[in-house]
Each structure stands twice: as C-alpha cells, then as structure tokens.
Amino acid sequence: MLKNTRQSYGLVSIIFHWAFFMLIIGTILVIGSAEDMPDGPEKFAQIGIHKSIGVLLLGLIFLRFIWRVNNERPEPLAKTPLEKKLAHLMHLLLYATLFAQPVFGILMSQSADYDVSFFGLFTLPALVAENEFFGDIMHQAHHLTGTLLVVLIVIHGLAAIKHHLFDKDRTLIRMLKGR
Numbered sequence: 001m002l003k004n005t006r007q008s009y010g011l012v013s014i015i016f017h018w019a020f021f022m023l024i025i026g027t028i029l030v031i032g033s034a035e036d037m038p039d040g041p042e043k044f045a046q047i048g049i050h051k052s053i054g055v056l057l058l059g060l061i062f063l064r065f066i067w068r069v070n071n072e073r074p075e076p077l078a079k080t081p082l083e084k085k086l087a088h089l090m091h092l093l094l095y096a097t098l099f100a101q102p103v104f105g106i107l108m109s110q111s112a113d114y115d116v117s118f119f120g121l122f123t124l125p126a127l128v129a130e131n132e133f134f135g136d137i138m139h140q141a142h143h144l145t146g147t148l149l150v151v152l153i154v155i156h157g158l159a160a161i162k163h164h165l166f167d168k169d170r171t172l173i174r175m176l177k178g179r
Helices: 011-035 041-069 081-111 132-167 171-176
Strands: none
Touching (some): 011 132, 011 171, 041 081, 081 132
8 A cells, every 4th residue: 555544644645754864874974974084085975975965865854745645644653742742742743854964065165165966867946045154154063953853862762762662553554654
C-alpha cells in the first residue's frame, strides 16, 4: 500500500521517514569527518558532499510536505491529549528545522562566496552576496539548528521506543511495517 490510511502509514511515508533519517545521519558523519581534515581537496570534497546532501534534503522536505498535506494521516496512538499535542509540536519542529537547516547552510556558504553545488550536476543560484557579518549569523544559525535537529531526533526516537515498550501500542511498528 503506497498511501496512508487512518490506521497505518503507506510505503511512501515510510520511505520518506527513513530516507530523511539516513540522509541526516550521513550528512552528520560526512561533516564530522571533514572537521578533522587539514584544508585541501579531500576536505573540500567532503564539504561538497555535505552541501549536496543538504540540498537533497531541502528538495525532499518540499516533496514530503506536499505528500503529507495531500495524504491521509494515521490517527495518533497517544493516550492523552497532552501527548497528542506534544507529538504534533514535535512534528512541526522537525519540519521547520529540516527546512531551516539547509537554508541556513546555503546562505552561510553563499555569503562566504562559496558555491553550493548539487553533486556537481548544477550550482544553486546565489541568493546573497558575499557578506562576512551575515555569514557569521548564518553559521551560528546552521550550527544551532543542527544541534536542535539532533536533539529533536533523539527525543522523537525515545518517544517511539516509549510507545513500543511501555505503552505497547503500534506507533513504532506503523513506521517500520506500515501495518
């Protein structure tokens, strides 16, 4: 089943969910390994991969959002109204951060007069001119949203485990199997 139902997630939503998780982990690992490298072609190649994954995530967040608003959502399995509100807030924060993080990264690079290429296939048009002050702000924003994104992912994962182990509901299973 490709589409969601009121009881379960469809294959498209499941693929989006886990693709985002894997791409985010990948981009963290790529940039983490680049930080320890001396300046040179290998480091700049790693940074280029990091930027390309960020551009991919930005494009995918638009597709995911379009899918979400045009597709039924399964009923939340939260037990209390507070849990339902917290789950909704978590999803809003995840979407906002997944959008803001690559935007800040793109603006940070461009304001430092660095191109943002998508795996060497094309270069994004410059949205801002070189500006060190603005670049510093975007660098801080990119770092802050990156940290926030990791914290949100950890909380999201812990909440899924809590639902599975303690509440004994199908929240986690629905995102793994769809049923």
